[in-house]
Amino acid sequence: MTTVTERASSSASVPTATDLVGRVREIAPILTKNAAEGERNRRVVEESIQAMTDAGLFKLAVPKRYGGYETSMRTMLDVSAAVAESDGGTAWVLTLTNVCAWLTGLFPTRAQDEVFGADPDAKVSGVLTPTSETTRVDGGYRVTGRWYYNSGSWHATWAVLGIPITNDAGEVIDQGLALIPTSEMQLEDTWFVAGMKSSGSNCLVATDVFVPDHRVMAVPPAIEGTYPSENLADEPFYRSAFVPILALVLVGPQLGLGRAALQLVQAKANKPIAYTYFTAQSDSVAFQLQVAEAAMLIDTAHLHAYRAADDIDTAAATGTYPDFTQRARLRADTGFVAESIVKAINILLSAHGAGSFADVNPLQRIWRDSSTAARHAVVAPAVAFESYGKALLGVEERITPLI
Numbered sequence: 001m002t003t004v005t006e007r008a009s010s011s012a013s014v015p016t017a018t019d020l021v022g023r024v025r026e027i028a029p030i031l032t033k034n035a036a037e038g039e040r041n042r043r044v045v046e047e048s049i050q051a052m053t054d055a056g057l058f059k060l061a062v063p064k065r066y067g068g069y070e071t072s073m074r075t076m077l078d079v080s081a082a083v084a085e086s087d088g089g090t091a092w093v094l095t096l097t098n099v100c101a102w103l104t105g106l107f108p109t110r111a112q113d114e115v116f117g118a119d120p121d122a123k124v125s126g127v128l129t130p131t132s133e134t135t136r137v138d139g140g141y142r143v144t145g146r147w148y149y150n151s152g153s154w155h156a157t158w159a160v161l162g163i164p165i166t167n168d169a170g171e172v173i174d175q176g177l178a179l180i181p182t183s184e185m186q187l188e189d190t191w192f193v194a195g196m197k198s199s200g201s202n203c204l205v206a207t208d209v210f211v212p213d214h215r216v217m218a219v220p221p222a223i224e225g226t227y228p229s230e231n232l233a234d235e236p237f238y239r240s241a242f243v244p245i246l247a248l249v250l251v252g253p254q255l256g257l258g259r260a261a262l263q264l265v266q267a268k269a270n271k272p273i274a275y276t277y278f279t280a281q282s283d284s285v286a287f288q289l290q291v292a293e294a295a296m297l298i299d300t301a302h303l304h305a306y307r308a309a310d311d312i313d314t315a316a317a318t319g320t321y322p323d324f325t326q327r328a329r330l331r332a333d334t335g336f337v338a339e340s341i342v343k344a345i346n347i348l349l350s351a352h353g354a355g356s357f358a359d360v361n362p363l364q365r366i367w368r369d370s371s372t373a374a375r376h377a378v379v380a381p382a383v384a385f386e387s388y389g390k391a392l393l394g395v396e397e398r399i400t401p402l403i
Helices: 002-011 017-035 035-041 046-054 074-082 088-102 109-117 219-223 242-268 285-318 324-352 364-375 383-394
Strands: 124-127 132-135 140-150 160-168 173-179 187-188 203-212 214-218
Touching: 017 035, 017 046, 017 074, 035 046, 035 088, 046 088, 074 088, 074 187, 074 242, 088 109, 088 124, 088 160, 088 242, 088 364, 109 173, 124 140, 132 160, 140 160, 140 173, 160 203, 160 214, 173 219, 187 324, 187 383, 203 285, 214 219, 219 242, 242 285, 285 324, 324 364, 324 383
Parallel strands: 124 160
Antiparallel strands: 132 140, 140 203, 160 173, 173 214, 187 203
């Protein structure tokens, strides 16, 4: 009874999604001001990281047991989207850090204590791909590996990283995720890209690092909804479907980027259209049609994202796990959101004109950030649509384990 009472009383201090978005609006001038500098330096400006930390935005997926907010899939979407209206790279770092905090909440309590118990403001980055080697030793594993595309790497104190699980004979018997302090690894500055430049998605390198058993989680059971946390009965957020939440969270920034692009084009619609008689773009029927089409695509993306988020949150709250077809549709929703936003932004850039690509115009950064993020392997529409189509038609062949 004591535990239940403590959790009930602590929930009273947890801000609502509306409150959290309001906090984003309050610090938006800081995030917007630092966007260009973050892109130049290929890392989010520390002032922006601190502003988001002070606003509690990195607590969305931290368990309440450690002073976190333990919110929901929908809340993570809304907060990430609001941040992306100021800067896509900043939103991407926030998004990935929050979902990796959620991943940490799936581990045994002992592992969670070492991360959030020791530091309630700990920030976790992550890469699922098992680009590493492991040796089974007494009490755990010795891990050596290199993990690229580690978003938020400059700011992370821990990382959750893919590893092969081996037996005493050195044979790979499973795939896992390992929680490793970044202080025990090296960071290689490898992120030189066209978009999402400030995400700092660099390479983490581990050399013969010991990882105890309690900081290793098997991935195949997790994909089917079996997590090692002892707290799932009281913490429904951490019952959320594994791949769907990892995928859908990635399009939160897309929603904000789409909204930001539309707002910018609307605000500048009083400029003339070169080499025409139109003294204002807004007078052109062609321009009106383009803006309307882009707005509808952005609205459609929101509808799919919110439907998917609500399905994930409802299943977690009721203690049910989505079946394969439902999970495939959630991945398809994710791909469709990204595809719709990319199309909308392309239309808006064409409508706005060649000025969209000026260095001083935020539209070109929005375009590059959105286009880059949409190519994330877990978002890829073609893979998601094929998987969903196979599920709908009863085709047993699977092209990815991540459903």
